[in-house]
Amino acid sequence: MKHLFKPEVFKGVLGILVLLLLVKIVWFVLEVLWLPSSGVDHMAQKGGKALYYRVKLTPNEAAAPVATPTKAPVKQASGSIKEIKLLAIYNAADVTVITVEHKSKTKVLSRGDDINGFVLQGAGNNFATFSKNSKTYKVLLLKSKSSGKASVKPVVSKPVTRKPKAKIAEGDVTDAGDHKVIDRTLLDHYAKNMDDIYKNVGIGEVRNGKDLAGFRITFVRRDSPFAKLGIKRDDVIKSINGQEINSYNAAFGVYKNIQNIDNLTLVIQRGKEEMELEYEIN
Amino acid sequence: MQMVKKIFITIAVIWFALLVLMPKQELYYKLEKELAKNGIKINEKNIDEGLFSLTLNEADVYAKGIKLASVEKVKFFTLLFYTQVTLDKLHLDDSLKNMAPTRTEQATVTHAVWNPLNISVEAEGSFGGLSGAAALADKTLRLDFNESKGIEMLKPKLKKDEKGWYYETSF
Numbered sequence: 001m002k003h004l005f006k007p008e009v010f011k012g013v014l015g016i017l018v019l020l021l022l023v024k025i026v027w028f029v030l031e032v033l034w035l036p037s038s039g040v041d042h043m044a045q046k047g048g049k050a051l052y053y054r055v056k057l058t059p060n061e062a063a064a065p066v067a068t069p070t071k072a073p074v075k076q077a078s079g080s081i082k083e084i085k086l087l088a089i090y091n092a093a094d095v096t097v098i099t100v101e102h103k104s105k106t107k108v109l110s111r112g113d114d115i116n117g118f119v120l121q122g123a124g125n126n127f128a129t130f131s132k133n134s135k136t137y138k139v140l141l142l143k144s145k146s147s148g149k150a151s152v153k154p155v156v157s158k159p160v161t162r163k164p165k166a167k168i169a170e171g172d173v174t175d176a177g178d179h180k181v182i183d184r185t186l187l188d189h190y191a192k193n194m195d196d197i198y199k200n201v202g203i204g205e206v207r208n209g210k211d212l213a214g215f216r217i218t219f220v221r222r223d224s225p226f227a228k229l230g231i232k233r234d235d236v237i238k239s240i241n242g243q244e245i246n247s248y249n250a251a252f253g254v255y256k257n258i259q260n261i262d263n264l265t266l267v268i269q270r271g272k273e274e275m276e277l278e279y280e281i282n
Numbered sequence: 283m284q285m286v287k288k289i290f291i292t293i294a295v296i297w298f299a300l301l302v303l304m305p306k307q308e309l310y311y312k313l314e315k316e317l318a319k320n321g322i323k324i325n326e327k328n329i330d331e332g333l334f335s336l337t338l339n340e341a342d343v344y345a346k347g348i349k350l351a352s353v354e355k356v357k358f359f360t361l362l363f364y365t366q367v368t369l370d371k372l373h374l375d376d377s378l379k380n381m382a383p384t385r386t387e388q389a390t391v392t393h394a395v396w397n398p399l400n401i402s403v404e405a406e407g408s409f410g411g412l413s414g415a416a417a418l419a420d421k422t423l424r425l426d427f428n429e430s431k432g433i434e435m436l437k438p439k440l441k442k443d444e445k446g447w448y449y450e451t452s453f
Contacts, residue, residue: 016295023299035308040315042323042344192380195438248321249347256377 079116081130081137089123089141096123100139112174112181119282121171121183131282173228179278182264186225187281191259200224206236214238214246229266230277236269297362306336310358321346326356335359349375363395372407383409383432409433414448425449 087106088099096111098120109120118130118137126141171183190197202218217235220227237245240254241264264279307329314324327340338356342349354371372386386407393401401416403425410429416422427433427447433440440447 012291016291019292019295020299020303023296024303027300027303027305031305031308034312035305036311036315037308039311040318040323041325042342042347194381247347248345252348252377 079118081116081118081132081139083116084118084130084139086128086139086141089126089128091123091125096120098123098128100128111172121185171225173225173279175228176280179280180229181280181282182225182229184281188259191255194255197226201226201231203237212247215251229279231266231268232270234270238267238269238274240267241265301334301360301362306331306358310336310338334361350378351375365393367391380435382436383407407432409436416453420452422450422452 083102085101086098087101090097097108099106099108100115101107102115107115109115111120111122113120118132121129121131121136123129128139128141130137130139171186171189173183173186174181200221201224202220204216204218205212206214206216215237217231217233217237219233220231239245241261243250243254245251245254262281264281266277266279268275268277310329317324323344324338325342325344326338328338330337330339336358339354341353341356343351343353351372351374353369353373355369357366357368357370359366359368367390369386369389372389374382374384374386376384378384386405386409389403389405389407391401391403399417399419401418403412403414403416403423405412409432410427412425412427414423414425417424425448426445427440427449430447433447436449437447440449442448
């Protein structure tokens with residue numbers, strides 16, 4: 001009887017098929033016993049509250065409530081920057097004091113003080129920077145009495161408070177009684193240099209079992225802007241501007257929007273007490 | 283000689299079967315689960331399986347719930363003795379633009395058995411190009427930047443030698 005196939009070829013093909021089958025069985029067993037049948041997908045948080053802005057409601061004065069952002073505590077008097085003459089500057093690492101002449105009266109200002117509606121932001125070797133209505137103005141120091149007027153020019157760049165050696169955080173946190181005022185340049189600095197945040201303040205996780213419940217302040221560097229914010233070690237951050245801070249995403253959401261907000265309300269838990277810290281960004 | 287031929291064919295068949303019959307998608311799901319333990323999640327639009335490869339299309343990468351990057355195509359290719367992962371059009375989230383260059387046209391990570399203790403890395407993007415290697419024995423990673431443009435935000439973390447700027451870390 002004549003064979004249709006050579007027995008060796010048939011054996012070879014059969015051997016290959018058996019090998020394929022064996023490998024398939026091995027993979028199948030692994031698949032059933034060890035490998036998952038579906039992946040892990042990130043589920044976007046739904047129903048999260050957006051950052052809120054502090055508003056002033058006037059139900060008794062208007063037919064419909066009108067929301068207006070909280071105004072800066074600084075008096076916005078009308079006037080020209082040209083009326084301000086810079087007479088003297090004292091510029092140290094932690095304090096800036098200048099003497100100005102306005103309407104024939106001399107006045108001593110420190111950073112955050114205002115004159116004629118212009119708020120002192122900082123000073124350099126021979127100039128001081130003021131801000132008004134989100135604009136920054138630079139006033140040069142009078143060289144001599146005979147020179148007359150101070151030279152004034154609006155500047156586009158951020159106010160320079162001291163000679164920039166490295167990336168030093170400019171601006172400061174000032175106390176305005178019931179709330180604190182954060183210089184926007186300071187905020188911008190930390191928004192652009194995240195590493196600098198962790199040099200000044202430590203943030204750790206608070207866990208409820210396996211779930212992340214919030215964030216705890218683990219340290220605050222003395223004399224840093226964060227210490228001036230009034231936060232202390234072991235404070236637990238509960239919410240920022242109404243956004244519950246119980247996930248990295250929520251915390252990062254605040255970080256991403258921080259440059260666009262004018263007010264900041266921080267709810268913290270200190271011991272058993274819950275506190276609300278209010279800040280204005282100016 | 284016949285015996286050597288048989289052994290060679292057997293090894294070749296097993297190698298081919300291992301690769302072709304590999305449950306690539308399920309192995310990828312396993313990788314996703316392991317990454318999820320470290321807070322890293324990948325959302326992909328779809329997964330394409332090839333004979334020797336697995337491709338993720340339009341993948342978004344999240345770390346602890348924060349969207350870090352989106353990648354148009356992630357391709358895992360393996361011949362067992364040679365493995366390559368290619369990322370096409372990697373775009374870091376804009377919120378990270380102060381920390382790293384956001385646009386990478388292509389990044390390639392390669393491992394080969396003839397250089398088992400090194401994983402080579404190459405990338406091109408808005409920062410120019412970079413090449414480097416992860417030394418598995420020393421547990422170090424060094425990435426050399428070919429150009430100095432577009433890496434200003436990285437420079438505080440970089441070092442410089444005669445070749446130019448480089449990033450070095452241990453893991």
